[in-house]
Amino acid sequence: MxxxxxxxxxxxxxxxxxxxxxxxxxxxxxxxxxxxxxxxxxxxxxxxxxxxxxxxxxxxxxxxxxxRGNGATVLLYDSARRTVLLTRQFRFPAYVNGHPDGMLLETAAGLLDDEAPEAAIRREAAEETGHVVGEVEHVFTVYMSPGSVTERLHFYAAPYNAATRTGRGGGVAEEGEDIEVVELDFDHALDLVRTGEIADAKTVMLLQWAALDGPFARR
Structure with missing residues (x-):
């Protein structure tokens, strides 16, 4: 058996x-x-x-x-202050494959675990960043590594501000999560993409969307 x-x-x-x-x-x-x-x-x-x-x-x-199942990710942004809210956490696969310390700057994300994508990303945003977001915008859904991984990742964006913060964030300690919440000026975040300090694909994609078509696009 x-x-x-x-x-x-x-x-x-x-x-x-x-x-x-x-x-x-x-x-x-x-x-x-x-x-x-x-x-x-x-x-x-x-x-x-x-x-x-x-x-x-x-x-x-x-x-x-x-x-590994399907997942969702969200870019939290404050268009008035031109900031984005990211996380920093240790990723062993990146560490073992050449990242200096394995600590990656990322958008909040997680697996769906049988939830609808929008419900899952609201949960993940609250757990990881401490912010309970209102309306979320679906950006796109893509296969992240179709040569070997079945996962489809649903991308979202949502505004945040002081009023949406209801907790400290940091992830679920019982699940071994140890997540730092990082607020960055949006233009600085783009600079970190250019220098390679932001090296997570989903985060790069959402930041570039925000610059081209999203809240920080030149109209």
């Missing part, structure tokens, strides 16, 4: 080897087999499939996919 397939894994999941077997949207792709490699917390699979190339011939291909 295999956890995650025949019996529940540590998160109570079964049938994790069935993902993708019923896909019919692309007639040039025929899934042969799905093998579960790991379901310790997120899910790693190897899928074998037949693929029809543009010239008509078929080949057998294999891909690993990492399924």
């Amino acid at each position: 295999t956890p995650g397939i025949d019996v529940p894994d540590r998160r109570g999941r079964t049938g994790l080897d069935q993902a993708g077997r019923d896909l019919t949207g692309n007639p040039r792709v025929k899934v042969r087999d799905v093998r579960l490699l790991s379901s310790d917390w997120y899910v790693l699979r190897t899928t074998t499939f037949d693929y029809q190339h543009a010239d008509g011939h078929w080949s057998v291909q294999q891909r690993e996919t990492y399924d």
Whole structure:
């Protein structure tokens, strides 16, 4: 009996080897087999499939996919003061891959955990920054690393000010989060993108959106 397939894994999941077997949207792709490699917390699979190339011939291909669920992120901004509210936290994958100390400046973000994206990002904003935001604007939804990671990330923006702050933020201590809230002048934040001091993709994307089409765009 295999956890995650025949019996529940540590998160109570079964049938994790069935993902993708019923896909019919692309007639040039025929899934042969799905093998579960790991379901310790997120899910790693190897899928074998037949693929029809543009010239008509078929080949057998294999891909690993990492399924961590879908997520949401939000840029909190104060257009009157020209500031944005970010977080700083330790990211081991960045640290082990060359970031000097692993401490990344980021927009508030988190996984959906079966919530609707807007509800999830309101929760994450409150937990991480201490601000309870009102209306949020959906900016776009994208695949962040489609070569190997299944995640779709929903991007939002929302105004903040002194009145929206209801707590200290910092994340959920019981989940091991240790998050610093960082307020930056918007133009300084863009400078940090240029220098590479802001190196998180979702944050760069939202800051550039804010400059081009969002609250700090030149009208």
